Amino acid sequence: MTRDVDPKLLLPRPIRRLPADLAVIGALVILTIAVVFIPGLNTSPVRAIIGLLFVLFPPGYAFIAALFPEGISTDEKMTESTEGNPSRFGSGIDGLERVALSFGTSIAIVPLIGLILNFTPWGIRLVPVLLSLSLFTLCMTVIAAVRRWDLPAEERFRVPYKQWGVATKVELLEPDTRADAALNVVLAISLILAVGSVGYVVAVPNQGESFSEFYLLTKNESDQFVADDYPTNFTQGEGKPLYVGIENNEHQQVSYTVLVRLQQVSVTNNTTQVKNTQELKRFQTTLDDNSTWRKKHTISPSMTGTRLRLQYLLYKGSVPANPSQKSAYRELHLWVNVSDSGTAASVQPPSAGANNHVTSAES
Structure with a gap:
């Protein structure tokens, strides 16, 4: 039993x-x-x-x-x-x-x-x-x-759970007057509407602005990421590290492609003309919403010259056949000098430094 x-x-x-x-x-x-x-x-x-x-x-x-x-x-x-x-x-x-x-x-x-x-x-x-x-x-x-x-x-x-239950039952189901009964109905409807409104706001939140952050970083002497002290002087064949990063705030999963290239350009009457382009790197990644991707890479240019444009183009999806700054979703660049082996590179003034077009940075 x-x-x-x-x-x-x-x-x-x-x-x-x-x-x-x-x-x-x-x-x-x-x-x-x-x-x-x-x-x-x-x-x-x-x-x-x-x-x-x-x-x-x-x-x-x-x-x-x-x-x-x-x-x-x-x-x-x-x-x-x-x-x-x-x-x-x-x-x-x-x-x-x-x-x-x-x-x-x-x-x-x-x-x-x-x-x-x-x-x-x-x-x-x-x-x-x-x-x-x-x-x-x-x-x-x-x-x-x-x-x-x-x-x-x-x-x-x-x-006093029991007392509250008895009091609530009496107030709702046994009102003293018709006015009390009407107020109970209004109270119940108001409560339902309030709960429904809160539930709708939670279930269908306002997503806000959709965007992607695109940035370049270096590491300082303390091995911390900084948006400063970018390399601007290279020697042909010599490699220097950089970190490219993406943060997805698009409220959905997105596939990205990063194109890195070195360009010889000239500026005439506020118009930039590209004379020569060399593709250096190409990265692909897929990020979920609110996710971050960071990639360490080494820049080893073979093209020489002063005031060359080291350009990073970010695309959603694949890169088009003829990539350009206009077709890219995000763009950032550094102005660099590349000298022949054994030849000292000229130093650019701070105004031509590397902080231009950096969308955001992490430290």
């Missing part, structure tokens, strides 16, 4: 004793971590909804619960003071105050944790922020639970 076993008995005793409101906070933390890391959920509108709720409420609620484990007295604990006014036992705060303080405290705690992370090696990124907020919330939840257990049962804060 089998006996039914209460599923709660399978849980550790501290978890079984956890107050209902604190158990909900812990569940929200676990749910948020799940929707961020589980494939499928992390690309659905559910992630934005749960993430917004997590940032705005649980950290503050857990912190307030740790500060105020006491509840205020119930109606049965009300007594008349000598002045004839009711007085309450306990030093806690009521439910409405807790909710208001929870939102306000969360709005203060989240930026503070972000500020602290900014001075750590992890920085302000999704995973460090999520784990830090989760750890803080769970620690405050444990402290709040321990402080409540240390109080007598009658002094502990409890969320």
